[in-house]
Amino acid sequence: MVFLFWLAFAIAVGIAASSRGRSGLGWFILAVLISPLLAGIFLAVSPNLKRDAEHRALVRSVVGARPGQRAFVPDGVLAGVPYRAEHSGAVTAMMPGGIVEFRSVDQFRAAVSGESIGTTIPEEVLARYPNEAGDVRYRVEKNGKVFAWTEADGEKVYRNWRSFFDEIHVP
Numbered sequence: 651m652v653f654l655f656w657l658a659f660a661i662a663v664g665i666a667a668s669s670r671g672r673s674g675l676g677w678f679i680l681a682v683l684i685s686p687l688l689a690g691i692f693l694a695v696s697p698n699l700k701r702d703a704e705h706r707a708l709v710r711s712v713v714g715a716r717p718g719q720r721a722f723v724p725d726g727v728l729a730g731v732p733y734r735a736e737h738s739g740a741v742t743a744m745m746p747g748g749i750v751e752f753r754s755v756d757q758f759r760a761a762v763s764g765e766s767i768g769t770t771i772p773e774e775v776l777a778r779y780p781n782e783a784g785d786v787r788y789r790v791e792k793n794g795k796v797f798a799w800t801e802a803d804g805e806k807v808y809r810n811w812r813s814f815f816d817e818i819h820v821p
Contacts, residue, residue, distance in 0.1 A: 659687070659690070663677050664681065670701075672696070677689060736751070736811075739789075739796070745761070754783060785801070786818055787800070790811055
C-alpha cells in the first residue's frame with residue numbers, strides 16, 4: 651500500500667516537472683529513488699524553464715528581435731525614445747512604429763523633435779566628414795575611432811563612437 655502511494659506521488663512529481671519544462675521521466679525516477687517529497691521540494695525551488703522560455707519569447711516579440719537577431723538593448727533615452735549607439739556611428743531607436751536606424755545623431759535628434767535637417771556645409775567637408783550631429787561633422791573609422799570637425803575647433807579625435815556621442819549629447 652505504501653509503495654502505491656510512493657509511486658502515485660512520484661508520478662505527480664514527474665507530471666509537475668514536465669509542466670515546468672523539465673524531464674518528467676527523469677524527475678519521476680528521482681522521486682522513486684530518493685522520495686517523492688524530497689523530489690517535489692527540489693522541483694519547487696528549481697527555476698521554471700517553461701515560464702522562462704515564454705518570458706524570453708515575449709521579450710523578443712516586444713523589442714522587435716527576430717530569431718538570429720540580437721534584442722534591442724538601449725544605451726539611453728532621449729525625449730522618451732530609447733536608443734542604442736551603433737559602432738558604425740548610426741543610431742538605432744525604438745520609435746512608435748518599431749525599430750528605426752538613423753544614419754546620424756542629427757537625423758535621430760530631428761526625428762525625436764519633429765524637425766527637419768538640411769545642410770549648407772561645403773562639399774569637401776561633407777566628403778571627409780559624411781555624418782552630422784548639430785554643428786559637428788564626423789566620420790567613424792573601421793578601428794572605431796571617430797574624427798569630428800567643427801568650424802570653431804577643427805578636427806578632434808575620439809577613441810570610440812560612444813565617447814564622441816556622450817560628449818556632444820545635449821539632453
